[in-house]
Amino acid sequence: MEPTKVMVMNAGVTRPLSLLLSFILAMAATLAALAEPVPDDYTFDDSPRPDAVELPSWFKQSFLDLREDLKEAVKAGKQGIMVYFGQDHCAYCHRLLQVNFGLEDIASYTRQHFDVIAIDARGPREVRLLDGSQMSEQEFALAMETNFTPSIIFYDRQGQEALRLRGYYPPYQFRAALEYVADSHYDEESFRDFLARGDNRRVFDAEDLNAEDFFAPAPFNLDRSRRPGERPLVVFFEQGDCHACDVLHGQLLQDPRIRGLIQELDSVQLDLNATTPVVTPAGKRTQARDWAAELGLFHAPTLIFFDEHGREVLRIDSLVRFYRLGQVLSYVSSRAYRDLSYPRWRASQFE
Numbered sequence: 001m002e003p004t005k006v007m008v009m010n011a012g013v014t015r016p017l018s019l020l021l022s023f024i025l026a027m028a029a030t031l032a033a034l035a036e037p038v039p040d041d042y043t044f045d046d047s048p049r050p051d052a053v054e055l056p057s058w059f060k061q062s063f064l065d066l067r068e069d070l071k072e073a074v075k076a077g078k079q080g081i082m083v084y085f086g087q088d089h090c091a092y093c094h095r096l097l098q099v100n101f102g103l104e105d106i107a108s109y110t111r112q113h114f115d116v117i118a119i120d121a122r123g124p125r126e127v128r129l130l131d132g133s134q135m136s137e138q139e140f141a142l143a144m145e146t147n148f149t150p151s152i153i154f155y156d157r158q159g160q161e162a163l164r165l166r167g168y169y170p171p172y173q174f175r176a177a178l179e180y181v182a183d184s185h186y187d188e189e190s191f192r193d194f195l196a197r198g199d200n201r202r203v204f205d206a207e208d209l210n211a212e213d214f215f216a217p218a219p220f221n222l223d224r225s226r227r228p229g230e231r232p233l234v235v236f237f238e239q240g241d242c243h244a245c246d247v248l249h250g251q252l253l254q255d256p257r258i259r260g261l262i263q264e265l266d267s268v269q270l271d272l273n274a275t276t277p278v279v280t281p282a283g284k285r286t287q288a289r290d291w292a293a294e295l296g297l298f299h300a301p302t303l304i305f306f307d308e309h310g311r312e313v314l315r316i317d318s319l320v321r322f323y324r325l326g327q328v329l330s331y332v333s334s335r336a337y338r339d340l341s342y343p344r345w346r347a348s349q350f351e
Contacts, residue, residue, distance in 0.1 A: 041095070041099070041168075041170040042243065042244060042247045042319070043247070043251075043321075044095060044321065045321070046091040046092060046320075046321035046323045046324055047091060047322075047323045048090070048091060048323075049089045049090070049091050050089070051089075052088035052089060053086060053088050053090065053093050053094050053097060054097070055118050056097065056101055056107070056116075058107070058116075059084075059116045059117070060081075060115045060117050062117045064117070064119075064125055064126065064127045064128065064137075065127075065128040066081070066083070066117065066127065066128060066130050066155075067128060067129075067130055067132070067159075069081050069115060069117050070130065070155060070157075070159055072115065073114065073115040073157075074157050076115070078112075078113055078114055078115060079113045079114060079156065079157060079181065079182050079184070080113075080114060080154060080155050080156040080157050080162065080181070081114060081115050081116070081117055081154075081155050082114045082115070082116045082117070082152055082153070082154055083152065083153045083155065084116055084119065084150060084152050085119045085121045085141050085144070085146045085149055085151040085152070085153075086118065086119070086120065086121060086149050086150045087120065087122060087149045090149045090150065091321075091323070092148070092149060092167060092324075093149055093150045093168075095168050096150045096168055096174075099171065100170075100174050103171055105175075106174065106178070109175075109178055109182070110178060113178065113181075113182040114154070114178075114181075114182075119137045119141060120137050120138075121137065121138065121141040121146060121149050121343070122137070122138050122141075122347065123137030124136050124137065124138070127140045130155065130159045141343065142341065142343060142344075144164075146166065146343070147166060147314050147341075147342045147343060148166050148167040148316070148318065149167075150165075150167070150168060151164070151165060151166045151167070152165045152177075153165075154177075154181045156181070156184070156186075162180075162186045163180060163181050163186060163191055165177060165318070166315075166318055167316070167317070167318025167319065167320070168319050169299070169318055169319060170319065173195075176194070176195060177191070180194050190293075190296065190298075191298050192292075192293060192296065192297060192298040195298050208240025208241060209238050209240060209245070209269060209271060210238070210245060210246065210248075210250075211269075212249065212253060212267070212269070214259075214262060214267050215236070215267050215268060215269045216266065216268050218276070219277065220268055220270065220276065220288075221278075221279045222235070222268065222278065222280055222281045222306075222310075223279045223281065223282075223283045223310070224281045224282075224283075224306070224308065224309055224310030225282055225283035225309075225310055228308040229308045229309075229310075230308070231264065231265055231266050231308070232265050232305060232313070232332050232333065232335070233265060233266040233267075233268070233281060233305070233307075233310075234262065234266070234267050234268075234303055234304070234305050234306075234332070235267075235268050235269075235270060235303070235304045235306070236267065236269040236270070236301055236302075237270055237271075237272040237288075237297055237301060237302040237303075237304070238269060238270070238271065238301045239271060239272055239273055240271070242300045242301065244299075244300065244301060245301045248301050248320075251322075252322060252325055255322060255326075257326060258322070258325055258329060261329035261333050262329060265305075265329075265332065265333060270288040270292070271288055271289075272288060272289060272292035272297055272300060272302070273289050273292075274287070274289055275287045275288070275289060276288040278291060280310075281310030281312075282310050283310075297317060299317045299318060302315060302317040303315065303317075303320075303328075304317075305328070307335075307338075313337045313342075314328070314332075314342050316328060327346065328342070331345050331346075
């Protein structure tokens with residue numbers, strides 16, 4: 001039987017288009033699609049943007065009464081509300097709105113399950129909170145310890161906080177956060193455990209971590225409860241087979257300014273999945289993985305900064321690039337935390 005042929009017209013001449021030619025054309029289309037630029041969530045420029053961010057038109061036009069917003073969301077059959085804390089020129093905010101919400105599946109899933117209320121982290125407008133109290137947008141952002149924008153707080157149908165995200169997360173992690181709240185997994189497990197169930201990678205050893213000459217060696221006695229440290233402390237929680245960790249070490253920590261600022265601190269690296277013995281800054285004897293779970297860590301790398309007395313100053317538990325990391329290190333190494341919170345210190349830099 002003669003093979004099936006696809007007939008095309010070319011300048012009035014009918015000729016068969018062979019299966020081989022069809023295959024070549026299909027491969028060419030595939031290669032062209034692969035050649036299209038794909039946003040790289042690990043190498044973007046995070047310095048402040050010159051243009052103000054544009055919120056999606058489908059964000060709720062709210063009067064900033066969160067009680068009414070929640071009632072309306074529940075009445076519409078949604079799982080709750082998302083309170084988005086952002087700033088006009090924040091590169092990470094631009095990233096969230098343009099990359100994550102630029103993906104139709106994320107945008108439609110968010111709209112289906114949540115109403116999104118936008119808060120200007122430095123704004124003056126009055127907000128009525130779920131408990132009935134009132135404060136300005138900026139005061140609300142400070143009260144919620146949204147040290148980095150964008151920050152998102154998910155409130156469930158009962159008005160209880162279900163999950164908090166500080167900073168920018170790539171689409172795959174952001175999708176997981178949406179599902180975690182929309183399907184009420186927070187009633188049964190932590191976000192850390194939820195992510196771990198979907199992570200089928202093999203267990204990696206500490207040898208897979210990236211070494212640095214400024215990391216203090218084991219044993220890890222970080223106790224500052226009895227005797228204050230001479231310098232602030234930063235603990236790097238990392239894991240093996242971690243692209244973001246590789247980028248941190250291969251790019252950010254190679255920058256002379258950043259490296260110099262870190263060397264002004266005491267630095268320790270821990271595998272957040274390991275049974276490595278550690279004495280925490282508060283003097284508690286535990287293991288690295290148990291401490292990470294107690295701290296609620298779900299992102300690698302996470303950098304947690306402690307003062308001389310072992311009190312947590314702030315943490316970076318989301319994607320970070322040069323500008324933000326440099327700002328945080330300047331804040332900690334200068335001991336500015338003794339007088340100002342990080343957002344107030346950042347604001348003072350532009351006064």
